Amino acid sequence: MPNEARPSTGEQAKQHALAQLRQAILHGEMAPAQRLVENELAEQFGVTRASIRAALIDLEAQGLVERIRNRGSRVRVVTVEEAVAITECRMALEGLCAAKAAVAASDEQLTELADLGAAMTKAVTDGEPVTYSELNQELHARIQEFSGQRTAVELLERLNAQLVRHRFQLALRPGRPQHSLNEHLAMIEAIRARDPQAAESAVRAHLASVIEALRD
Secondary structure, three states: OOHHHOOOOHHHHHHHHHHHHHHHHHOOOOOOOOEEOHHHHHHHHOOOHHHHHHHHHHHHHOOOEEEEOOOEEEEOOOOHHHHHHHHHHHHHHHHHHHHHHHHHOOHHHHHHHHHHHHHHHHHHHOOOHHHHHHHHHHHHHHHHHHHOOHHHHHHHHHHHHOOHHHHHHHHHOOOHHHHHHHHHHHHHHHHHOOOHHHHHHHHHHHHHHHHHHHHO
């Protein structure tokens, strides 16, 4: 947004700062434990300190920022133990979404899942882990979208935001994309077969594998 069109105060300014900060954290531009200095962020985003402070409060509620007494705010560090606990919750919610998608998805949406599976296979074959990671996240997002289970999707959005760094590190681990590819293809196959029980089981098996990898 051009500077002249960007509000510097009020709710719009807070939302602008919130969106920019959230994106920076999710894209890894701000690392875990990095200090978030209100004056610097206000200057960077062209808003007031009050807008930054309000945005940080919202990000704290989302689990992306933590406030340290007498030391200000920093990007929250998600431990392996927390990542495992979050993934256990994902297992229940994403399993539900997969089961719903197996029933609710249109034929066009099922084709889209098949195309994603083909693209993921190509990324693994070509040795492109970053592309594979992006397609992986897109697949999970599409399954959630096609489920029509909005409450589960909203809960997953918050959970997944806290896992970004762990998921990226897993994607870059040697051999991990090859290992997880078949799990994702099994998810796609079960949904395309319109078998809700098999779809839920495939998602649970995949996320159990993720938990095992996190603990390694």
